[in-house]
Amino acid sequence: AQSVTQLDSHVSVSEGTPVLLRCNYSSSYSPSLFWYVQHPNKGLQLLLKYTSAATLVKGINGFEAEFKKSETSFHLTKPSAHMSDAAEYFCVVSELGDYKLSFGAGTTVTVRA
Amino acid sequence: DTAVSQTPKYLVTQMGNDKSIKCEQNLGHDTMYWYKQDSKKFLKIMFSYNNKELIINETVPNRFSPKSPDKAHLNLHINSLELGDSAVYFCASSQDLRNEQFFGPGTRLTVL
Numbered sequence: 631a632q633s634v635t636q637l638d639s640h641v642s643v644s645e646g647t648p649v650l651l652r653c654n655y656s657s658s659y660s661p662s663l664f665w666y667v668q669h670p671n672k673g674l675q676l677l678l679k680y681t682s683a684a685t686l687v688k689g690i691n692g693f694e695a696e697f698k699k700s701e702t703s704f705h706l707t708k709p710s711a712h713m714s715d716a717a718e719y720f721c722v723v724s725e726l727g728d729y730k731l732s733f734g735a736g737t738t739v740t741v742r743a
Numbered sequence: 744d745t746a747v748s749q750t751p752k753y754l755v756t757q758m759g760n761d762k763s764i765k766c767e768q769n770l771g772h773d774t775m776y777w778y779k780q781d782s783k784k785f786l787k788i789m790f791s792y793n794n795k796e797l798i799i800n801e802t803v804p805n806r807f808s809p810k811s812p813d814k815a816h817l818n819l820h821i822n823s824l825e826l827g828d829s830a831v832y833f834c835a836s837s838q839d840l841r842n843e844q845f846f847g848p849g850t851r852l853t854v855l
Contacts, residue, residue, distance in 0.1 A: 664843055668784075673747075673833060673846035681841075718784055724841060730799050731844065733786040 632657040632725040636734035643711045644742045651706040651737045653721030663704045664722040664731070665695055674720065680704060691715070716741045746770050747847040749834050755853045756824055764819045764850045766834030774798075774840055775817035777809060778833040780849070786833070792817055793840065821852075829854045 637652040655661060662681045666674040678689025685697045691714075695706045704721060721734040747768045756762055768775060776799075777789040790809040791799035797809065806822045821828060831851050835844040 662841055666846075671849075673848045674786075674835075674844075675846070676843045679843050720786065730788050730791065730801075730840075736784045736786075738784075 632661060632723045632732050634721050634723050634732050634734040636719075636721050636737050638737050639735065640738045640740070642740045642742065645713055646710050649706075649708040649711045649715065649739065651719050651721075651739070653704045653706065653734060654702055655704060655721070655723045656702060657723055657725050659725050662724045663695075663697060664724075665689065665693070665704075665706050666720045666722060668718040668720065668736075670717070677706070677719075711739075711741050713741050713743065715739060747834055747836055747845050749832075749847040749850050751850060752848065753851050753853075755855065757855055758824055758826060760824050761820070761822045762824060762852070763821070764832055764834075764852075766817050766819070766847060768815055768834075768836040768845070768847075770836055770838075770845060772836040772838050772845070773814060774837045775811065775814075776835040776837075776844060777817065777819050778835065780831040780833060782830070790817075790819075791840075798840075824852075824854045826854050828852060 635654045664679045665677040668674045678687045680687050680697045688694045693708045719737045722731045724731045750765045774793045776791045789803045792811045795811045808820045811817045831849045834847040837844040
């Protein structure tokens, strides 16, 4: 069975500085990995996904994530934070042969002006 | 144009009542899901239907019953509502079980 650990429950950054959201996963088989963002009072929106192609994945709004099998990590980064990036971020894993996604507990990002 | 829509957006009701939340997707997807998000933002899957067949049924009280009249709809009916049912419920859909899911805007259920 797969699982996800988001290492930071809350990340605070200044506008214009880099953002790093850390995610470790456990999976018995080849995982698919996703990052979703949830803005206040909104549904979840897919930022990017990894499905065994390139290990560096580019997503929307300048985000990217790198799949590192040796470290079982899928950290999300953005070089320059914007005020609109303030939201909840979820790292998600699904496993071949399983029928469901496993969500991390989420990381709340606040951006200081 | 909304890909995944839910109604109602807000639902306030008394304990013991029965209520339904409706979900529709116009993406042509085969798979639909219901999630519950608690006050700490933790998301937990409740049900999944693939081509109108139930394929995921997590440990959810049997007061919760999903119904899928066709591939584009997955409704959630809740009997005898309890205080602990208060949460945001999200519907989602995906092309198949491995692909990314598209989420609806959520229904905030408050049980008084």
